[in-house]
Amino acid sequence: MTSASFQPSAGPARRTVMAAAGAAGLAAALTACGSGDDASGSADTGSASAGSTGSAGSSGSAQGGGSAGGAALAKTADIPEGGGKIFKDQGVVVTQPTAGTYKAFSSKCTHQGCAVGSVANGVIVCPCHNSEFSVTDGSVKKGPATQALPAAKISVSGDEIKLA
Structure with missing residues (x-):
């Protein structure tokens, strides 16, 4: 035979195509997960800034009343x-540690990110x-969680509680 040589195509190798497909799938999955995390991250960002004012949950109503243009989260009688x-859609838990004092915390457990499931007898479970957290300040009462629930900012105006 004469010197007929076989030239491989200049297209991408199978390995390259498979890696690109895997990366695209991973990016799509992370984007979908990131959407939910971004929403809770925004709430966490707000609650982090509210951490210093979170202890004044009911007294912060004058400040938060103007900025909380949304619908009422709950009536004070509901807490x-x-x-x-627990308000799952908003990602918060609102508590009333003592009569007339209202607090709010992220409903995302600091241990592994599960949603808290109940609130009774002074603890969020x-x-x-x-893991158990205090209704007063979100601190850990019983592990395995080691970090308190982040405070969320609420406003109380009359008998309405709004997420600020």
Whole structure:
């Protein structure tokens, strides 16, 4: 035979195509996950700045009232004294540690990110690993969580509680 040589095509190698497809799939998955995380990250950012004013939950109503243009989160009568109520869609738990004092915290457990499941007898309980947090300040009462729930900013005006 004569010198007929075989020249490989200049197209991308199979390995390159597979790596690109995998990277595209990973990027799509991370983008989908990132959308949810960004929303809770925004809430966390707001709660981090509210951390210094979070202890004045009910007295912060004058400040938060003007900026909280949204609908009421709850009526004060909906939040039991010594307990609280979880608002899954907003990612917060609102508590009433003592009569007339309202607090709010992220409803995302600081241990592994599970949503807290109940509030009673002065504690917020995560159902995943039974971490318990104080309704007063979000501090850890029982592990495995080691960090307090971040404070969220609320405003109380009359009998309405709004997320600020």
